[in-house]
Amino acid sequence: MSEGPSHASSFDENDYSRPNQPWQCGWAAEGHACPLGPTKWGLCRSAHECTPYKNGDTWFCARTKAHGGTCDEGPLPDGTCCKQIQKCQPTRSVLSRRGVVSFTVFASAIALAFIILGSPNRQNLVSPGDLTSQHSQVIDRCEDCHAAAAGGLSDWTHASFDATVTQRQSDLCLQCHAELGPNAKQPHGRNPELLVELTRQQVERLTSERQRTDGELVVAKTMLPQSHDALSCATCHREHRGNNADLTRLTNQQCQVCHVDAFHSFSDGHPEFTTYPHERRTRLYFDHVSHFGKHFAVGESGRDRKCNDCHQPDVAGRYMLVKPFELTCAECHSHQIHDDTTLGIAVVAIPSLDVESLRNNAREIGQWPSEYPFHVEATGTVSPILRILLHSYEGYAAIEETLSGVDVSDLRDADSPQLLAAESLVWFIKGALYDIVQSGHPEIHRRLTTVLGTNVSAQQITMLANSYPLNMTIEMQQEWFSSLRDEVESKRSGNAFAHQTEDAPADPGLAIQVERRESDMVASGWYLHGSSLSLRYRANGHADPLLKTLLDVGSVGIGNRSDALSPQETLHALFDQVASPFAAGRCTKCHSVERGQDGRAHVNWLAYRRPLSEHRFTGFSHAPHVTLLREEACAECHSFNKAPGDVASLFRPEFVTSNWLPATNPHDFTSDFEPMSRASCAKCHSNDSGRDRCLTCHNYHVR
Amino acid sequence: MNTLAARRTRNLGMTVVAALLILWLSDVMTTALQDTSRMSGWGLLAMIGFLAAYNLRKKLALLPLGSSASWLQLHIYIALLTAVVFGVHLNWKMPNGLVESILALLYLLVFASGVVGLFLSRSLAKRLTTRGEEVLFERIPVYRKRIQAEVEAIVFSGLEESESTAVAQFYADRLREFFLQTRNFWQHLVQSNRFRFGLLKEMQAYGRYLDESERAMMTRLVTCVEAKDDLDYQFSLQATLKYWLFIHVPLTYALLVFAALHLLLVSAFSGGVS
Structure with missing residues (x-):
């Protein structure tokens, strides 16, 4: 330190100093600040060194000792001090300068804020960041997502105190994301009551030894809302975090905080799989064990097949789909569809009648083909399709009721009402045939619509009506009901008509016609089958549209079956007729039939196809696994639950009932494969791999 | 502790x-x-x-x-x-x-x-x-003026007492600007004495060409230089603490x-x- 003169000791303490006031005398830096100092507005107040006082007629100097005492010159004659102080330029104190800078910056900040709020480009300026690339493509205005954005500053202020803003914004989200369903704002998009029930079931399965008890999770659980208030979308999805932000990212912790079954990781504590992924039978009946154990066995048939011969990933690589029939099953099963060793489906079957009994009881039926001896296969049953056509008559249901349990081919023990009903049946059948021959397809369409209109789609009715072979109906009429026109017209006009006597011989020409029909039986399509008095149909190949429609229409009767004789019951009879695995086309040999949750049955014409809207709790993508595991991919996870040699029976009970009809409960089954094991997944999806996030396999939004 | x-x-x-x-x-x-x-x-x-x-x-x-x-x-x-x-x-x-x-x-x-x-x-x-005397920040300009006045008084008195203008010339060439206002703000902030030592060394070397009375004046000037530099040091640090x-x-x-x-x-x- 230098040893110069002491500043403090040399400082004139009488010098006026105001470091805490905004303005300082301009002479202060020169060391002689004036005693008055500047005004608070920074104006110099300099005047004179003193204010003289008057004593008698004389003015005296009043300068204080601190400022030098009385001066020698003394006041001027007018009483003013002779020592005028030179004006200065007051300077701001450091504190004041800081205040000025602070005020300037503060005012500038407010101005900038108002410039931003008042700018025409306000929405972009106040945006807290870029939207994700997905949203930025479809959203260009703040009000698309923010309820308050449409208004001005006052609306924003009002919205700031509006507690409903969050939910209203979620509603705006759901205007676009309507696919999330009515419960979108509830946890997992599910009905809260269902979640409560699922939680209750989960609690029952809890095992204490694997439960997490770490503090963070325990404390976090206490922060969860106790009520079932609707969640806002922003609870999980935080926007404005850049184009590449992951809106759906959730940590394992965040998933576990709500779940009563909280465990450490997938490999440590995750519940074991039970039936996954085989939670229902396959839609196509395919016995993997028997096929691989027998039909595909090398040396047996020479068909050395691998999984990917029949399966291929979908476009996204997510699901393994079944390849088309022509590439998979056709080689071995086409001939079964075209099987001409079985009769086609009797679409219109004329019942064999006990004509003799009817005539003996004075029942007028006119000409009836079953009286001829070559109709050996004809039965006393009206075919389902014919029954449907007859149901368009108002009184037909009563006839069916009267004839319930009666074999019309043997009416010897029938009582009078039954004989009368049989007679009516004859005229209903003849009337229907007559109308069809006269009016053609529109008549069939009308009758089908009358009977099935409420249960079957117009498209299906049109399909059935248009497929009906009118020419063959005419041939049938000409061959089996040659006097149909006269008989029906006479009957309807109330005239008596002549009928063949019981002794009349069979028309030999007709017999020849029928025999020709027998020999002309076609391998596919429509044909008349004389010995069973029926118009029949054989499949034209795989995916035959008529057979598909018949099964679809018939399956309607499954869900609506009642004890009463009704069109629905008739549909069920149609289903029973077509759905047998031995019926023509053998559709249900492979295509399973099942009841939906609404009780209605339907035929699974396709193997599993993921609906676009489906989003389940658990998801799995085959593509990365197949890529990683290559040839061994399938067997690595899908192992048979039976030995290859343990070939199953031809029809397993989960697909076919004991009376040879399709079983309709898809969940009553035994899978061909063992369930997946958690351990096999955990080989790769471990803590170390970083691929054990909950969201790797699970979806939050379920629909 | x-x-x-x-x-x-x-x-x-x-x-x-x-x-x-x-x-x-x-x-x-x-x-x-x-x-x-x-x-x-x-x-x-x-x-x-x-x-x-x-x-x-x-x-x-x-x-x-x-x-x-x-x-x-x-x-x-x-x-x-x-x-x-x-x-x-x-x-x-x-x-x-x-x-x-x-x-x-x-x-x-x-x-x-x-x-x-x-x-x-x-x-x-x-x-x-x-370093230097602890002074009030607001009074530093007063002290600086006072030192400047003192230095000028020394120099002018030398001119009156001696015919040599060596000291006055040195003042005009090397010291006047230094005393006129606060100097070396950043050097003081980083605790650098380079300027001070350089100037003092220069003054010391200059003294070899002066006579006895001039050397005495130069010695007084050295004291003023040190005082002014210490004042600048105080200003630099106090200003930083305020600004x-x-x-x-x-x-x-x-x-x-x-x-x-x-x-x-x-x-x-x-x-x-x-």
Whole structure:
């Protein structure tokens, strides 16, 4: 330190100093600040060194000792001090300068804020960041997502105190994301009551030894809302975090905080799989064990097949789909569809009648083909399709009721009402045939619509009506009901008509016609089958549209079956007729039939196809696994639950009932494969791999 | 451990514990799908409000609001804590939006200026006692004028007493500018004596060409040079101690303005103040 003169000791303490006031005398830096100092507005107040006082007629100097005492010159004659102080330029104190800078910056900040709020480009300026690339493509205005954005500053202020803003914004989200369903704002998009029930079931399965008890999770659980208030979308999805932000990212912790079954990781504590992924039978009946154990066995048939011969990933690589029939099953099963060793489906079957009994009881039926001896296969049953056509008559249901349990081919023990009903049946059948021959397809369409209109789609009715072979109906009429026109017209006009006597011989020409029909039986399509008095149909190949429609229409009767004789019951009879695995086309040999949750049955014409809207709790993508595991991919996870040699029976009970009809409960089954094991997944999806996030396999939004 | 060190250790320890607690709580709230941004935002606003109130407290010295020293301690450690809350609030990423970016930048500038101020007040205050006489900042210009006047008096008296103009010439060439105003602000700030030693060495060397009376004058001038340099040193350090607040305080006001704007926007656009 230098040893110069002491500043403090040399400082004139009488010098006026105001470091805490905004303005300082301009002479202060020169060391002689004036005693008055500047005004608070920074104006110099300099005047004179003193204010003289008057004593008698004389003015005296009043300068204080601190400022030098009385001066020698003394006041001027007018009483003013002779020592005028030179004006200065007051300077701001450091504190004041800081205040000025602070005020300037503060005012500038407010101005900038108002410039931003008042700018025409306000929405972009106040945006807290870029939207994700997905949203930025479809959203260009703040009000698309923010309820308050449409208004001005006052609306924003009002919205700031509006507690409903969050939910209203979620509603705006759901205007676009309507696919999330009515419960979108509830946890997992599910009905809260269902979640409560699922939680209750989960609690029952809890095992204490694997439960997490770490503090963070325990404390976090206490922060969860106790009520079932609707969640806002922003609870999980935080926007404005850049184009590449992951809106759906959730940590394992965040998933576990709500779940009563909280465990450490997938490999440590995750519940074991039970039936996954085989939670229902396959839609196509395919016995993997028997096929691989027998039909595909090398040396047996020479068909050395691998999984990917029949399966291929979908476009996204997510699901393994079944390849088309022509590439998979056709080689071995086409001939079964075209099987001409079985009769086609009797679409219109004329019942064999006990004509003799009817005539003996004075029942007028006119000409009836079953009286001829070559109709050996004809039965006393009206075919389902014919029954449907007859149901368009108002009184037909009563006839069916009267004839319930009666074999019309043997009416010897029938009582009078039954004989009368049989007679009516004859005229209903003849009337229907007559109308069809006269009016053609529109008549069939009308009758089908009358009977099935409420249960079957117009498209299906049109399909059935248009497929009906009118020419063959005419041939049938000409061959089996040659006097149909006269008989029906006479009957309807109330005239008596002549009928063949019981002794009349069979028309030999007709017999020849029928025999020709027998020999002309076609391998596919429509044909008349004389010995069973029926118009029949054989499949034209795989995916035959008529057979598909018949099964679809018939399956309607499954869900609506009642004890009463009704069109629905008739549909069920149609289903029973077509759905047998031995019926023509053998559709249900492979295509399973099942009841939906609404009780209605339907035929699974396709193997599993993921609906676009489906989003389940658990998801799995085959593509990365197949890529990683290559040839061994399938067997690595899908192992048979039976030995290859343990070939199953031809029809397993989960697909076919004991009376040879399709079983309709898809969940009553035994899978061909063992369930997946958690351990096999955990080989790769471990803590170390970083691929054990909950969201790797699970979806939050379920629909 | 002396009292100051103990107090600092205690305060710093409490701050670290509070920071860890905040981080843990943030994690817990994130896990519970709570809106951590909202909570940290309100927390940050309250903390900044308290920090800003320190300036108000200094202006309301008469009110019994606790000692200024206590407020300063709270100001320092709560300010350090805001950095953690700020990081949590921003999820440890810089925002993208204009308003949020300005706000974040303002916070960072205020925080950084505060840290710098803390460092300066810790380091410069000690240095002020190591060199020169401790003087009031506002009086430094007076002292400088006085030294300048003294130097000029020495030089002019020399001219009158001697025919040689060597000292006066040296003054005019090398010293006049030095005494005219404050010099070497940044050198003093970084504790550099290069100029001082250089000038004194030059004066010493110049003395070999002077006669006895001139050397005596030069010796007096050396004393004045040292005094002026010490005064410059005091000015440099004291000015720095005062002027860092010219960044810290005004930016705090701007920070409060943009915090209010941010609060309005987030409340209106993301769910109300409640």
